[in-house]
Protein backbone atom coordinates (compact mmCIF):
# COMPACT_ATOMS: atom_id res chain seq x y z
CA UNK A 53 0.00 0.00 0.00
CA UNK A 54 1.36 3.39 -0.87
CA UNK A 55 0.37 6.46 1.04
CA UNK A 56 1.88 9.83 0.35
CA UNK A 57 -0.40 11.79 2.69
CA UNK A 58 0.51 12.99 6.15
CA UNK A 59 -0.57 10.79 9.03
CA UNK A 60 -1.06 11.75 12.66
CA UNK A 61 0.17 8.80 14.69
CA UNK A 62 0.11 9.46 18.41
CA UNK A 63 -1.11 11.77 21.15
CA UNK A 64 2.23 13.53 20.68
CA UNK A 65 0.92 14.27 17.22
CA UNK A 66 3.93 12.78 15.48
CA UNK A 67 3.42 13.59 11.87
CA UNK A 68 4.50 11.04 9.38
CA UNK A 69 6.02 12.96 6.53
CA UNK A 70 5.60 10.57 3.68
CA UNK A 71 4.10 7.18 4.03
CA UNK A 72 6.14 4.75 2.05
CA UNK A 73 5.15 1.34 1.00
CA UNK A 74 4.42 -1.16 3.76
CA UNK A 75 5.59 -3.78 1.26
CA UNK A 76 9.02 -2.17 1.29
CA UNK A 77 8.96 -2.05 5.09
CA UNK A 78 8.10 -5.75 5.22
CA UNK A 79 10.86 -6.76 2.85
CA UNK A 80 13.69 -4.76 4.34
CA UNK A 81 12.66 -4.08 7.92
CA UNK A 82 16.17 -4.42 9.34
CA UNK A 83 17.77 -1.90 7.02
CA UNK A 84 15.01 0.66 6.89
CA UNK A 85 15.06 3.68 9.15
CA UNK A 86 12.78 6.68 9.68
CA UNK A 87 13.79 10.20 8.76
CA UNK A 88 13.31 12.87 11.39
CA UNK A 89 12.44 16.51 10.96
CA UNK A 90 12.61 19.18 13.67
CA UNK A 91 11.04 22.52 12.87
CA UNK A 92 11.57 25.55 15.12
CA UNK A 93 8.88 28.19 14.89
CA UNK A 94 7.34 30.91 17.08
CA UNK A 95 4.93 29.19 19.47
CA UNK A 96 1.86 30.77 17.83
CA UNK A 97 2.86 29.75 14.27
CA UNK A 98 0.64 27.73 11.97
CA UNK A 99 2.84 25.21 10.19
CA UNK A 100 2.23 23.54 6.85
CA UNK A 101 4.37 20.93 5.10
CA UNK A 102 3.82 20.92 1.34
CA UNK A 103 0.58 22.88 2.00
CA UNK A 104 -0.76 20.21 4.40
CA UNK A 105 -1.73 21.60 7.80
CA UNK A 106 0.05 20.14 10.84
CA UNK A 107 -1.47 19.82 14.29
CA UNK A 108 1.44 20.28 16.68
CA UNK A 109 1.89 23.39 18.76
CA UNK A 110 4.84 24.97 20.57
CA UNK A 111 8.25 26.16 19.47
CA UNK A 112 9.68 22.78 18.46
CA UNK A 113 7.63 20.56 16.14
CA UNK A 114 9.05 17.05 15.59
CA UNK A 115 8.06 14.78 12.75
CA UNK A 116 9.01 11.23 11.91
CA UNK A 117 8.57 9.27 8.74
CA UNK A 118 7.89 5.55 8.51
CA UNK A 119 11.04 3.44 8.03
CA UNK A 120 12.58 4.24 4.65
CA UNK A 121 15.17 2.35 2.60
CA UNK A 122 18.72 3.61 3.27
CA UNK A 123 19.48 6.80 1.38
CA UNK A 124 15.85 7.43 0.47
CA UNK A 125 14.91 11.07 0.82
CA UNK A 126 12.09 13.51 0.20
CA UNK A 127 12.00 17.25 -0.31
CA UNK A 128 9.35 19.36 1.38
CA UNK A 129 8.37 22.99 1.54
CA UNK A 130 7.82 23.90 5.19
CA UNK A 131 5.97 27.13 5.84
CA UNK A 132 5.16 28.90 9.09
CA UNK A 133 2.68 31.75 9.33
CA UNK A 134 2.21 33.80 12.47
CA UNK A 135 0.92 37.16 13.63
CA UNK A 136 2.97 39.99 15.08
CA UNK A 137 0.83 42.90 16.24
CA UNK A 138 -1.83 42.12 13.67
CA UNK A 139 0.68 41.64 10.85
CA UNK A 140 0.99 38.25 9.21
CA UNK A 141 4.58 37.00 9.02
CA UNK A 142 5.41 34.20 6.57
CA UNK A 143 8.65 32.23 6.78
CA UNK A 144 9.30 29.25 4.52
CA UNK A 145 12.11 26.97 3.47
CA UNK A 146 12.71 23.88 1.38
CA UNK A 147 14.04 20.95 3.40
CA UNK A 148 15.36 17.54 2.45
CA UNK A 149 14.79 14.62 4.80
CA UNK A 150 16.77 11.42 4.43
CA UNK A 151 16.32 7.99 6.01
CA UNK A 152 18.27 7.65 9.25
CA UNK A 153 19.01 11.36 9.47
CA UNK A 154 17.65 14.21 11.53
CA UNK A 155 17.02 17.47 9.69
CA UNK A 156 16.59 20.71 11.61
CA UNK A 157 15.04 23.83 10.18
CA UNK A 158 14.62 27.10 12.01
CA UNK A 159 11.87 29.27 10.58
CA UNK A 160 12.30 31.84 13.37
CA UNK A 161 15.82 32.63 12.30
CA UNK A 162 16.49 36.31 11.98
CA UNK A 163 19.63 36.15 9.91
CA UNK A 164 21.32 39.51 9.55
CA UNK A 165 20.49 41.29 6.27
CA UNK A 166 23.23 41.15 3.62
CA UNK A 167 22.84 44.86 3.00
CA UNK A 168 21.46 47.68 5.13
CA UNK A 169 18.17 49.34 4.39
CA UNK A 170 18.32 52.40 2.16
CA UNK A 171 15.10 53.29 0.35
CA UNK A 172 15.00 54.02 -3.37
CA UNK A 173 13.70 57.56 -4.02
CA UNK A 174 10.16 57.44 -5.43
CA UNK A 175 11.25 59.05 -8.71
CA UNK A 176 13.79 56.26 -9.19
CA UNK A 177 11.15 53.62 -8.31
CA UNK A 178 8.89 55.06 -11.02
CA UNK A 179 11.72 55.00 -13.55
CA UNK A 180 12.72 51.41 -12.64
CA UNK A 181 9.19 50.13 -13.31
CA UNK A 182 8.94 52.19 -16.50
CA UNK A 183 12.27 50.82 -17.73
CA UNK A 184 11.14 47.28 -16.93
CA UNK A 185 8.11 47.98 -19.15
CA UNK A 186 5.67 46.65 -16.52
CA UNK A 187 2.30 45.81 -18.02
CA UNK A 188 -0.87 43.89 -17.21
CA UNK A 189 -0.17 40.26 -16.38
CA UNK A 190 3.35 40.89 -15.08
CA UNK A 191 4.36 39.67 -11.64
CA UNK A 192 6.88 41.94 -9.94
CA UNK A 193 9.24 40.66 -7.23
CA UNK A 194 11.29 43.12 -5.19
CA UNK A 195 14.19 41.26 -3.57
CA UNK A 196 14.83 43.04 -0.29
CA UNK A 197 11.69 45.16 -0.32
CA UNK A 198 12.44 47.60 2.50
CA UNK A 199 9.24 49.57 3.18
CA UNK A 200 7.50 47.96 0.19
CA UNK A 201 7.49 51.09 -1.96
CA UNK A 202 8.38 49.26 -5.20
CA UNK A 203 5.74 46.54 -4.90
CA UNK A 204 3.10 49.05 -3.72
CA UNK A 205 3.88 51.31 -6.69
CA UNK A 206 3.72 48.36 -9.11
CA UNK A 207 0.27 47.43 -7.80
CA UNK A 208 -1.12 50.97 -7.67
CA UNK A 209 0.26 52.26 -10.95
CA UNK A 210 0.10 49.14 -13.13
CA UNK A 211 -2.48 46.97 -11.34
CA UNK A 212 -0.10 44.00 -11.34
CA UNK A 213 0.60 41.35 -8.73
CA UNK A 214 3.74 41.96 -6.73
CA UNK A 215 5.68 40.17 -4.02
CA UNK A 216 8.14 41.85 -1.68
CA UNK A 217 10.72 39.76 0.20
CA UNK A 218 12.74 40.95 3.15
CA UNK A 219 14.68 39.25 5.92
CA UNK A 220 14.38 42.07 8.45
CA UNK A 221 11.24 41.84 10.62
CA UNK A 222 11.10 45.65 10.93
CA UNK A 223 11.05 46.03 7.16
CA UNK A 224 8.32 43.40 6.94
CA UNK A 225 6.22 45.46 9.38
CA UNK A 226 6.89 48.66 7.38
CA UNK A 227 5.94 46.91 4.12
CA UNK A 228 2.75 45.43 5.52
CA UNK A 229 1.77 48.84 6.87
CA UNK A 230 2.48 50.43 3.49
CA UNK A 231 0.41 47.77 1.70
CA UNK A 232 -2.50 48.33 4.09
CA UNK A 233 -2.29 52.12 3.88
CA UNK A 234 -2.45 51.96 0.10
CA UNK A 235 -5.18 49.29 0.05
CA UNK A 236 -3.33 46.96 -2.29
CA UNK A 237 -3.64 43.80 -0.16
CA UNK A 238 -5.37 42.03 -3.05
CA UNK A 239 -2.32 42.48 -5.30
CA UNK A 240 0.69 42.61 -2.99
CA UNK A 241 2.18 39.84 -0.84
CA UNK A 242 4.99 40.48 1.61
CA UNK A 243 7.18 37.54 2.60
CA UNK A 244 9.77 37.31 5.33
CA UNK A 245 12.44 35.27 3.62
CA UNK A 246 16.07 35.10 2.63
CA UNK A 247 16.05 35.99 -1.06
CA UNK A 248 18.84 33.52 -1.79
CA UNK A 249 16.63 30.56 -0.86
CA UNK A 250 13.64 31.56 -2.98
CA UNK A 251 12.24 30.17 -6.20
CA UNK A 252 11.80 33.27 -8.36
CA UNK A 253 10.37 31.61 -11.45
CA UNK A 254 6.85 33.06 -11.01
CA UNK A 255 8.21 36.58 -11.47
CA UNK A 256 8.34 38.32 -14.84
CA UNK A 257 9.94 41.47 -13.43
CA UNK A 258 12.57 41.55 -10.67
CA UNK A 259 13.68 44.74 -8.96
CA UNK A 260 16.93 45.01 -6.99
CA UNK A 261 18.63 47.55 -4.77
CA UNK A 262 21.28 45.40 -3.12
CA UNK A 263 25.03 45.36 -3.87
CA UNK A 264 27.02 44.32 -6.97
CA UNK A 265 28.24 41.06 -5.36
CA UNK A 266 24.70 40.19 -4.20
CA UNK A 267 23.40 40.71 -7.74
CA UNK A 268 26.07 38.27 -8.95
CA UNK A 269 25.13 35.79 -6.19
CA UNK A 270 21.51 35.93 -7.41
CA UNK A 271 22.45 35.07 -11.00
CA UNK A 272 21.77 31.29 -10.78
CA UNK A 273 18.23 32.07 -9.55
CA UNK A 274 17.69 34.84 -12.11
CA UNK A 275 18.82 32.64 -14.99
CA UNK A 276 15.88 30.32 -14.25
CA UNK A 277 13.33 33.08 -14.98
CA UNK A 278 11.09 32.74 -18.02
CA UNK A 279 12.56 34.13 -21.27
CA UNK A 280 11.57 37.78 -21.68
CA UNK A 281 11.55 38.46 -17.93
CA UNK A 282 13.15 41.77 -17.00
CA UNK A 283 15.50 42.64 -14.16
CA UNK A 284 16.15 46.20 -13.06
CA UNK A 285 18.77 47.17 -10.51
CA UNK A 286 19.15 50.50 -8.77
CA UNK A 287 22.77 51.71 -8.71
CA UNK A 288 24.47 48.32 -9.01
CA UNK A 289 25.55 46.25 -11.98
CA UNK A 290 25.84 42.47 -12.21
CA UNK A 291 29.33 41.40 -13.25
CA UNK A 292 29.13 38.82 -16.02
CA UNK A 293 25.77 39.98 -17.41
CA UNK A 294 25.62 42.80 -19.94
CA UNK A 295 22.71 45.24 -19.35
CA UNK A 296 20.55 46.00 -22.38
CA UNK A 297 20.04 49.55 -21.12
CA UNK A 298 21.50 51.86 -18.48
CA UNK A 299 19.79 55.09 -17.46
CA UNK A 300 20.98 57.77 -15.04
CA UNK A 301 18.62 60.20 -13.33
CA UNK A 302 19.05 62.85 -10.66
CA UNK A 303 15.87 63.00 -8.58
CA UNK A 304 15.14 66.02 -6.42
CA UNK A 305 15.69 65.27 -2.74
CA UNK A 306 17.70 65.94 0.36
CA UNK A 307 20.87 64.44 -1.12
CA UNK A 308 20.94 65.13 -4.82
CA UNK A 309 23.07 62.65 -6.71
CA UNK A 310 23.00 60.59 -9.86
CA UNK A 311 21.12 57.29 -9.62
CA UNK A 312 21.84 54.66 -12.25
CA UNK A 313 19.32 52.01 -13.27
CA UNK A 314 20.44 48.85 -15.09
CA UNK A 315 18.06 46.75 -17.21
CA UNK A 316 18.61 43.10 -18.21
CA UNK A 317 16.37 40.68 -20.07
CA UNK A 318 16.28 36.89 -19.75
CA UNK A 319 18.23 35.11 -21.18
CA UNK A 320 21.06 37.19 -19.75
CA UNK A 321 23.62 38.33 -22.26
CA UNK A 322 27.05 37.30 -20.99
CA UNK A 323 29.76 39.97 -20.78
Ligand SMILES: C[S@@+](CC[C@H](N)C(=O)[O-])C[C@H]1O[C@@H](n2cnc3c(N)ncnc32)[C@H](O)[C@@H]1O
Pocket residue numbers: 164165166167168169170171172194195196197198199200201202217218219220223245246247248260261262286
Ligand atom coordinates in the same frame (compact mmCIF):
# COMPACT_ATOMS: atom_id res chain seq x y z
C1 LIG B 1 18.96 48.88 0.04
S1 LIG B 1 17.46 48.18 0.72
C2 LIG B 1 16.34 48.31 -0.65
C3 LIG B 1 14.88 48.42 -0.24
C4 LIG B 1 13.88 48.54 -1.40
N1 LIG B 1 14.05 47.47 -2.36
C5 LIG B 1 14.01 49.85 -2.08
O1 LIG B 1 14.64 49.86 -3.17
O2 LIG B 1 13.53 50.87 -1.56
C6 LIG B 1 17.86 46.43 0.78
C7 LIG B 1 16.87 45.59 1.56
O3 LIG B 1 17.26 44.22 1.41
C8 LIG B 1 16.99 43.55 2.63
N2 LIG B 1 17.84 42.33 2.64
C9 LIG B 1 19.17 42.25 2.81
N3 LIG B 1 19.60 40.98 2.73
C10 LIG B 1 18.49 40.23 2.49
C11 LIG B 1 18.29 38.83 2.28
N4 LIG B 1 19.29 37.96 2.28
N5 LIG B 1 17.03 38.41 2.06
C12 LIG B 1 16.00 39.29 2.05
N6 LIG B 1 16.14 40.61 2.23
C13 LIG B 1 17.37 41.09 2.44
C14 LIG B 1 17.33 44.56 3.70
O4 LIG B 1 16.69 44.25 4.91
C15 LIG B 1 16.81 45.85 3.06
O5 LIG B 1 15.50 46.14 3.44
